[in-house]
Amino acid sequence: MQNPYIPYPVEVIKIITEVDTKDIKTFRFKFVNPEDEAKFSYIPGQFGELSIYGKGESPIGIASSPTQKGYVEFTVQKAGVVTSALHEMEEGTLMGLRGPLGNSWPIEYLEGKNIVIVGGGFAFTTLRSLINYMIFEDNRKRFGKITIIYGARNPGLLIYKDELEAWQKRDDLNVNITVDKGDATWKGREGFVPAVCKEVAPSAENAVTVICGPPVMIRFTLPVFFDLGFSKENIITSLEMRMKCGIGKCGRCNVGSKYVCKDGPVFSLAELDKLTKEY
Amino acid sequence: MEKRLIKKNTLTGIAGKMADEFKVWAPVKQEENVIFSPLEKNEQPFFAYLNSKNAPKQIFFPHTETLMKYTSTPKGMVFAAEENKADKTVLFGVRPCDAHSFALLDMLFDQEKYKDQYYINKRNNTTVITLACVEPPYATCFCTSVDGEPVDDKGADILITDIGDNYLVEFVTPKGEKLANYFGETKADAAAETKKKEIAEKAKQAIKSKIPAHEIKPILDVNFENPIWATIHGKCLACGTCTWMCPTCHCFDISDEVKGNDGVRIRSWDSCMFPLFTKETSGHNPRTSQKERWRQRVMHKFKYYVDNFNAIACVGCGRCVMSCPVNLDIRKVVEDIAKIK
Numbered sequence: 001m002q003n004p005y006i007p008y009p010v011e012v013i014k015i016i017t018e019v020d021t022k023d024i025k026t027f028r029f030k031f032v033n034p035e036d037e038a039k040f041s042y043i044p045g046q047f048g049e050l051s052i053y054g055k056g057e058s059p060i061g062i063a064s065s066p067t068q069k070g071y072v073e074f075t076v077q078k079a080g081v082v083t084s085a086l087h088e089m090e091e092g093t094l095m096g097l098r099g100p101l102g103n104s105w106p107i108e109y110l111e112g113k114n115i116v117i118v119g120g121g122f123a124f125t126t127l128r129s130l131i132n133y134m135i136f137e138d139n140r141k142r143f144g145k146i147t148i149i150y151g152a153r154n155p156g157l158l159i160y161k162d163e164l165e166a167w168q169k170r171d172d173l174n175v176n177i178t179v180d181k182g183d184a185t186w187k188g189r190e191g192f193v194p195a196v197c198k199e200v201a202p203s204a205e206n207a208v209t210v211i212c213g214p215p216v217m218i219r220f221t222l223p224v225f226f227d228l229g230f231s232k233e234n235i236i237t238s239l240e241m242r243m244k245c246g247i248g249k250c251g252r253c254n255v256g257s258k259y260v261c262k263d264g265p266v267f268s269l270a271e272l273d274k275l276t277k278e279y
Numbered sequence: 280m281e282k283r284l285i286k287k288n289t290l291t292g293i294a295g296k297m298a299d300e301f302k303v304w305a306p307v308k309q310e311e312n313v314i315f316s317p318l319e320k321n322e323q324p325f326f327a328y329l330n331s332k333n334a335p336k337q338i339f340f341p342h343t344e345t346l347m348k349y350t351s352t353p354k355g356m357v358f359a360a361e362e363n364k365a366d367k368t369v370l371f372g373v374r375p376c377d378a379h380s381f382a383l384l385d386m387l388f389d390q391e392k393y394k395d396q397y398y399i400n401k402r403n404n405t406t407v408i409t410l411a412c413v414e415p416p417y418a419t420c421f422c423t424s425v426d427g428e429p430v431d432d433k434g435a436d437i438l439i440t441d442i443g444d445n446y447l448v449e450f451v452t453p454k455g456e457k458l459a460n461y462f463g464e465t466k467a468d469a470a471a472e473t474k475k476k477e478i479a480e481k482a483k484q485a486i487k488s489k490i491p492a493h494e495i496k497p498i499l500d501v502n503f504e505n506p507i508w509a510t511i512h513g514k515c516l517a518c519g520t521c522t523w524m525c526p527t528c529h530c531f532d533i534s535d536e537v538k539g540n541d542g543v544r545i546r547s548w549d550s551c552m553f554p555l556f557t558k559e560t561s562g563h564n565p566r567t568s569q570k571e572r573w574r575q576r577v578m579h580k581f582k583y584y585v586d587n588f589n590a591i592a593c594v595g596c597g598r599c600v601m602s603c604p605v606n607l608d609i610r611k612v613v614e615d616i617a618k619i620k
Binding site: 249 | 347349357361363395396397529546549557558582586
């Protein structure tokens with residue numbers, strides 16, 4: 001049996017700097033042992049522990065989709081010891097990856113429904129995984145209308161710019177990109193995410209919204225979706241907490257009786273209402 | 280399963296004999312304290328003890344343990360080896376409350392989905408021999424309030440009870456029975472069993488400290504925001520001693536240590552009493568003060584563990600009560616919670 005504390009060896013095969021400030025990068029990893037890729041079989045919304053020997057581990061949402069074979073991607077902001085070390089790495093470096101960990105976006109529940117994706121800033125990574133999963137050729141017909149609302153503080157902070165552009169060209173996606181404040185070259189929409197949600201006003205009928213972003217964005221976005229008629233069961237989000245083991249043993253990421261690492265990170269608003277507000 | 284009688288002066292010899300075959304952890308005197316420690320050659324265990332200063336959970340869940348080793352290569356640090364050693368071990372003379380804690384820790388470390396192989400490996404390789412408390416050792420003992428008893432075989436492979444002239448030896452599990460040949464040939468008679476039952480009942484009655492540990496569960500369910508939480512932590516120093524001494528506290532940290540080209544990933548005990556325990560890289564901390572940390576400690580033991588495993592995560596050993604430098608007594612906290620209307 002796989003020891004859950006031992007990481008799979010992975011090689012950094014591609015690094016993409018996502019933003020002008022250069023502190024958010026996407027890291028593409030290849031499994032050193034090809035058989036490990038199948039063992040790391042994941043669902044959008046799950047996370048992994050990026051493991052840098054000598055530095056430690058950091059829990060990060062998986063940014064690629066399981067429909068993308070041969071590699072797995074994580075988009076990481078440079079912040080603490082591990083992520084700073086990661087940002088110093090070059091292609092070809094070996095490190096470790098544990099997981100997949102946590103529950104996932106509720107794919108089966110989402111099937112047959114209209115999906116509204118709402119993302120803010122850098123917290124768009126596991127939403128990107130979900131989008132690429134849903135628009136994958138064989139999967140697209142399993143989901144209804146897909147609306148995407150994504151915003152960042154300024155154009156330079158939008159991540160996955162090439163994909164955003166490609167998605168905007170598709171006629172089976174309603175893509176709404178916004179920035180709090182544009183610059184000289186910005187031709188797109190300006191405005192905060194909650195305001196854009198109000199403007200786009202997706203129908204609540206047979207619809208689920210999946211929201212990820214900074215707390216302040218979530219706080220102002222939720223009332224918009226309540227007004228649109230979305231029930232708490234149909235508003236889904238993902239929590240973050242300090243984690244170590246990732247498997248519900250080390251005892252620090254609990255919210256009430258639930259461990260965010262094992263029972264989450266994905267919860268519906270209806271589920272969160274039953275938990276204590278300690279996150 | 281089988282029961283035998285042994286003479287009371289034979290216990291030390293049996294432990295010594297076992298030490299030829301096993302690593303034997305037993306209570307030993309160290310300055311003022313009795314602690315569990317692996318017996319050195321010809322070292323005498325000290326069975327006339329009340330309870331050990333330290334909880335014997337460290338045998339399965341050491342204060343610090345290496346999980347793996349790694350080494351540097353031109354392409355970066357890479358995994359070298361898993362470190363998961365477990366000697367054939369006998370834990371000799373543990374008190375029933377502490378043996379109970381192993382049954383509680385098993386629920387967490389040996390779950391269906393994620394198995395903690397470091398804990399399980401040590402647990403599987405260890406035979407637990409419980410030495411019953413025929414007289415409750417301390418006024419702070421409250422095992423009977425948290426599903427324990429002073430003469431109890433929970434978590435034990437062998438239970439030894441002092442029945443006056445002899446020790447009654449009961450083999451509780453097949454693992455315990457494998458050590459039967461260490462305990463002589465004398466089968467226990469019905470009189471010995473009757474005597475044990477009398478002694479067990481008397482010991483149970485002698486536990487005077489009682490707390491409403493079960494009664495507070497429904498109160499905790501609906502009182503996360505109760506003003507009582509602001510009244511508990513005032514004198515707490517956040518030293519973490521209560522969690523260090525606790526037989527059921529299991530929170531840990533994982534960290535890396537590098538020396539030259541090689542390094543290890545280790546896990547060490549951590550504590551919900553420490554401010555940094557939940558502090559995130561961003562600076563955000565969901566538990567901002569000792570108030571929230573104390574609430575977590577109480578909730579974890581008397582509500583969350585019950586929600587998740589249907590068991591209270593406290594064995595009533597009283598170590599936290601005796602060791603707290605500011606006399607913050609969890610029994611009083613539980614009593615006060617029980618009074619919430």
